Amino acid sequence: MLSDNNKIFHRKKVLVIFFGCAALLLLLFGRLLYLMIWQADHYSKLATDLHERERSIKAARGRILDCNGVVLADNKTVCTVSVIHNQIKDPEEVIGILCRELDLSEEYVRKRVEKYSSMERIKSNVDKSIGDRIREYDLAGVKVDEDYKRYYPYNDLASKVLGFTGGDNQGIIGLEVIYEEYLQGKAGTILTMTDARGIEVEEAGERRIEPVNGNDLCISIDRNIQTYAAQLAQQACAAKEAEGVSIIVMNPQNGEIIAMVDVPEFNLNDPYALPEGTSENISEQEKQNLLNGIWRNGCINDTYEPGSTFKIITAAAGLEAGVVTPQSSFNCPGFIVVDDRKIRCHKTAGHGSQDFVHAMMNSCNPALITLGLRLGLDSYYEYFEKFGLKTKTGIDLPGEAGTIMHKKEDMGNVELATVSFGQSFQITPIQLVTTVSSIINGGNRVTPHFGVKALDEEGNVVKTFEYPVTEGIVSEKTSETMREILEMVVAEGSGKNGAVAGFRIGGKTATSQTIPRGSGRYIASFIGFAPADDPQVIALAIVDYPKGTYYGGQVAAPIVRQLFENILPYLGIMEYNQ
Amino acid sequence: MAIQRSVRRKRKEQAEYFFDYSLLFIVLFLLGFGLVMIYSASSYEAFQDFKDAAYYLKKQLIACMIGLALMIIVANIPYHFWERFAGLGYVVSLLLVPLVLTPLGVESRGARRWIRIPGVGLNLQPAEVAKLCMVLFLAVMVCKMGKSVRGLKGFLLMMAMPLPIVLEIYIITNNLSSAIIIMGISVLMVFVASPDYKKFVFMGLSAVAVVAVMVFVIVSTSAEGGGFRSERILAWLDPESHSQGKGWQTLQALYAIGSGGIWGKGLGQSMQKLDFVPEAQNDMIFSIICEELGLFGGIAVILMFIMLLWRMMVIANNAPDLFGAMLVVGVMGHIAIQTILNIAVVTNTIPNTGISLPFISYGGSSVMFLLIEIGLVLSVAKRIQLKEL
Numbered sequence: 001m002l003s004d005n006n007k008i009f010h011r012k013k014v015l016v017i018f019f020g021c022a023a024l025l026l027l028l029f030g031r032l033l034y035l036m037i038w039q040a041d042h043y044s045k046l047a048t049d050l051h052e053r054e055r056s057i058k059a060a061r062g063r064i065l066d067c068n069g070v071v072l073a074d075n076k077t078v079c080t081v082s083v084i085h086n087q088i089k090d091p092e093e094v095i096g097i098l099c100r101e102l103d104l105s106e107e108y109v110r111k112r113v114e115k116y117s118s119m120e121r122i123k124s125n126v127d128k129s130i131g132d133r134i135r136e137y138d139l140a141g142v143k144v145d146e147d148y149k150r151y152y153p154y155n156d157l158a159s160k161v162l163g164f165t166g167g168d169n170q171g172i173i174g175l176e177v178i179y180e181e182y183l184q185g186k187a188g189t190i191l192t193m194t195d196a197r198g199i200e201v202e203e204a205g206e207r208r209i210e211p212v213n214g215n216d217l218c219i220s221i222d223r224n225i226q227t228y229a230a231q232l233a234q235q236a237c238a239a240k241e242a243e244g245v246s247i248i249v250m251n252p253q254n255g256e257i258i259a260m261v262d263v264p265e266f267n268l269n270d271p272y273a274l275p276e277g278t279s280e281n282i283s284e285q286e287k288q289n290l291l292n293g294i295w296r297n298g299c300i301n302d303t304y305e306p307g308s309t310f311k312i313i314t315a316a317a318g319l320e321a322g323v324v325t326p327q328s329s330f331n332c333p334g335f336i337v338v339d340d341r342k343i344r345c346h347k348t349a350g351h352g353s354q355d356f357v358h359a360m361m362n363s364c365n366p367a368l369i370t371l372g373l374r375l376g377l378d379s380y381y382e383y384f385e386k387f388g389l390k391t392k393t394g395i396d397l398p399g400e401a402g403t404i405m406h407k408k409e410d411m412g413n414v415e416l417a418t419v420s421f422g423q424s425f426q427i428t429p430i431q432l433v434t435t436v437s438s439i440i441n442g443g444n445r446v447t448p449h450f451g452v453k454a455l456d457e458e459g460n461v462v463k464t465f466e467y468p469v470t471e472g473i474v475s476e477k478t479s480e481t482m483r484e485i486l487e488m489v490v491a492e493g494s495g496k497n498g499a500v501a502g503f504r505i506g507g508k509t510a511t512s513q514t515i516p517r518g519s520g521r522y523i524a525s526f527i528g529f530a531p532a533d534d535p536q537v538i539a540l541a542i543v544d545y546p547k548g549t550y551y552g553g554q555v556a557a558p559i560v561r562q563l564f565e566n567i568l569p570y571l572g573i574m575e576y577n578q
Numbered sequence: 579m580a581i582q583r584s585v586r587r588k589r590k591e592q593a594e595y596f597f598d599y600s601l602l603f604i605v606l607f608l609l610g611f612g613l614v615m616i617y618s619a620s621s622y623e624a625f626q627d628f629k630d631a632a633y634y635l636k637k638q639l640i641a642c643m644i645g646l647a648l649m650i651i652v653a654n655i656p657y658h659f660w661e662r663f664a665g666l667g668y669v670v671s672l673l674l675v676p677l678v679l680t681p682l683g684v685e686s687r688g689a690r691r692w693i694r695i696p697g698v699g700l701n702l703q704p705a706e707v708a709k710l711c712m713v714l715f716l717a718v719m720v721c722k723m724g725k726s727v728r729g730l731k732g733f734l735l736m737m738a739m740p741l742p743i744v745l746e747i748y749i750i751t752n753n754l755s756s757a758i759i760i761m762g763i764s765v766l767m768v769f770v771a772s773p774d775y776k777k778f779v780f781m782g783l784s785a786v787a788v789v790a791v792m793v794f795v796i797v798s799t800s801a802e803g804g805g806f807r808s809e810r811i812l813a814w815l816d817p818e819s820h821s822q823g824k825g826w827q828t829l830q831a832l833y834a835i836g837s838g839g840i841w842g843k844g845l846g847q848s849m850q851k852l853d854f855v856p857e858a859q860n861d862m863i864f865s866i867i868c869e870e871l872g873l874f875g876g877i878a879v880i881l882m883f884i885m886l887l888w889r890m891m892v893i894a895n896n897a898p899d900l901f902g903a904m905l906v907v908g909v910m911g912h913i914a915i916q917t918i919l920n921i922a923v924v925t926n927t928i929p930n931t932g933i934s935l936p937f938i939s940y941g942g943s944s945v946m947f948l949l950i951e952i953g954l955v956l957s958v959a960k961r962i963q964l965k966e967l
Contacts, residue, residue: 007773007900010770010771010903011895014907017769017891017911018888018891022884028918028921028922028925028927029876029880031922032876032921036835036840037873040837040838040839046836047834047849050833050854051849
């Protein structure tokens with residue numbers, strides 16, 4: 001038997017081992033202290049990042065309201081139905097119910113239900129009532145998430161103005177793009193805890209960061225006037241077999257646009273629908289071009305030769321420069337020779353001798369050309385620029401087209417003559433309305449706009465939009481004279497079809513022949529305002545390529561007349577003789 | 579007077595039947611605590627994999643029962659009984675290790691380190707057997723060699739004896755950690771047996787120097803050197819940039835420890851056990867303890883181990899003879915080395931290597947052999963005469 005003594009040094013050594021080990025364990029304890037106190041925040045943050053999965057909650061997009069608070073763009077709650085493979089207990093039942101409720105083929109649903117993935121979307125944009133019904137089945141592994149979808153209660157009303165939104169509820173065109181910042185809101189998040197395989201841990205609960213809904217946008221459009229204007233435009237378009245009719249109704253004092261119509265409009269709830277009869281096998285590029293054409297707003301995205309309506313600008317420039325007075329006399333033999341060019345008046349027999357007021361009433365080309373030449377190139381060009389015609393109006397819609405104008409150094413007398421009566425250059429309809437507004441409102445160039453203010457959910461004003469105004473475009477005197485002349489044009493001149501019984505209306509017609517000349521294609525237009533002595537509303541109607549009669553006085557003026565007959569009493573503009 | 583006499587009689591009875599209840603209690607506490615933590619750490623994964631949340635708990639519970647039974651048997655056998663099996667044990671260990679290469683070997687998680695005991699359905703890790711046998715063998719050898727163990731020759735001989743088994747374990751089963759543990763146990767036993775310090779200080783310093791040079795070489799040659807162990811070194815130095823490879827497990831353990839904070843998330847509330855820490859119930863269980871029970875839970879575990887070592891030190895120093903003392907020193911070394919290395923690995927103090935936490939980590943053969951060793955210690959304790967205390 002081994003029985004060697006347990007010596008003193010043995011005991012000492014065991015003691016050394018014990019204290020050595022205890023010391024090492026205490027060192028590790030120190031390391032633990034460091035990790036769990038000093039590094040705790042660092043590692044727990046990293047760990048939380050690893051455990052949490054984010055699901056975003058969409059914010060409701062702000063609504064768009066007209067000037068009376070009527071909702072023009074709203075949100076509809078829709079559902080997205082998805083399946084989570086791991087959680088499905090009875091695949092057959094799930095397939096059966098989803099096929100029936102969502103009206104999908106069994107093959108389609110089966111493929112998705114049986115696919116091994118963390119989450120598979122079956123269908124989005126499902127009606128809320130159907131979503132609720134599916135939820136009531138309480139199927140394991142079927143998730144119904146609510147979502148918002150943009151909804152336009154009036155379908156095609158002001159479609160090119162409002163615009164629409166895309167799959168992520170972001171603005172694609174129109175006001176939806178310009179006011180994205182206010183409308184979009186801020187998405188929230190649901191943070192859920194998951195295990196390493198990405199499966200949600202139910203007991204761990206979830207953290208929510210609530211979404212902030214977007215602001216409501218109040219715009220200056222009046223739904224009633226917009227609707228009526230759209231009806232008039234559609235009627236005219238159909239009656240004259242025109243390619244398009246545009247109507248702009250604006251308050252000339254502050255630039256608020258009350259209606260903007262550009263038929264044909266499109267259905268905002270189905271903006272990607274192609275016109276009937278479109279061949280199905282067109283390329284993506286062709287399809288996109290076609291859609292861009294449909295979405296195009298002729299009032300601001302396209303330019304045209306304004307024709308005789310532009311004589312208002314020439315006349316105002318002449319009056320402002322003092323080269324003409326209403327009493328100035330002009331003679332029209334039916335044509336005028338500028339340099340080596342003979343330019344005809346629309347009345348080939350000529351208007352004979354007339355004062356300036358009558359020249360405007362007759363829309364006499366030679367008289368306006370004479371005036372333009374009297375102003376001279378430098379002066380005319382200066383006024384063209386002073387009136388703001390070479391800059392964009394700054395309207396709050398995307399894609400405003402610029403003016404297409406001769407370079408000053410390329411202009412001779414012939415070009416000056418044609419510009420004087422509204423030909424050989426192009427501006428947008430909104431540019432014409434804005435410039436005429438500044439001439440008749442006392443010389444203030446206003447910025448045409450829709451956006452008035454943004455409201456939060458409780459209806460408090462978050463932001464009132466302000467727009468620049470350039471004062472002193474023309475003197476008050478010139479403005480007054482122009483109002484009188486234009487009232488005469490409607491009362492007794494070429495614009496008499498724009499007259500509304502009992503109201504003082506000012507206005508000017510135009511019949512512009514399009515390039516190439518002689519093609520027989522015309523643009524008929526009329527710009528009118530009321531009351532003539534204190535304009536509160538200005539309206540421009542443009543009929544593109546009417547069949548049959550094409551004179552602005554006969555095609556476009558009646559549209560504005562009908563519009564004024566209805567909206568002036570509605571707007572509370574009193575008849576002058578009461 | 580009568581009372582004094584009866585007290586004296588009582589003391590005499592105790593002296594005859596001394597049993598180290600403190601040690602037993604600490605071991606039982608660690609076992610029970612281990613079972614709770616194994617259930618907590620493994621239930622989620624066990625349910626995912628086997629549809630039985632208590633899968634690992636049940637297996638460990640059975641191993642604990644068998645282990646406790648074996649411990650009681652061993653504790654009641656006078657420890658000198660085992661003397662005669664020392665040589666046999668050495669040979670058996672030497673033979674068992676290569677068995678993993680035969681069809682009896684069992685591969686698990688890419689390592690072939692277990693052998694199946696036919697008929698019982700239990701897997702046995704030869705390295706565990708070798709640890710126990712080495713303790714017994716070296717204790718016998720120290721006593722047999724007597725004073726000659728104190729010379730350089732005796733020292734070298736003692737150091738050479740464990741080498742064949744250590745090399746076998748390292749080369750055949752590619753198990754560096756078990757090899758280190760067996761070598762460590764041997765060094766500690768020889769350290770106690772020899773009155774000298776210089777040799778051991780020199781050995782320790784040279785070991786540190788070798789390791790430092792190795793780390794330096796690996797870091798400076800970095801990337802292109804490759805290899806499984808050098809990558810572990812790099813992951814150790816910077817686990818966050820090796821988070822997808824070798825650093826994953828370490829980093830996940832650090833996340834668990836760090837997110838525990840001072841008070842922990844509460845028992846059962848660990849997030850990291852949800853598959854983030856691989857084998858959470860195994861080598862990395864200490865990280866889950868820290869996550870759920872916080873700094874205080876971690877300290878409590880460390881303190882329990884210090885108390886366990888303290889009890890064993892007391893027993894070793896009061897053992898009736900050198901053989902008993904050497905046996906206890908071996909067991910003490912085994913538990914101390916494994917505990918220190920395990921916690922060091924989990925806290926990323928040293929590079930990652932697979933070492934389980936004694937009594938707490940999941941692992942049947944490990945816990946059974948540890949309990950047998952505790953049985954040996956208890957058996958030595960029983961021979962202590964109380965008056966010597």
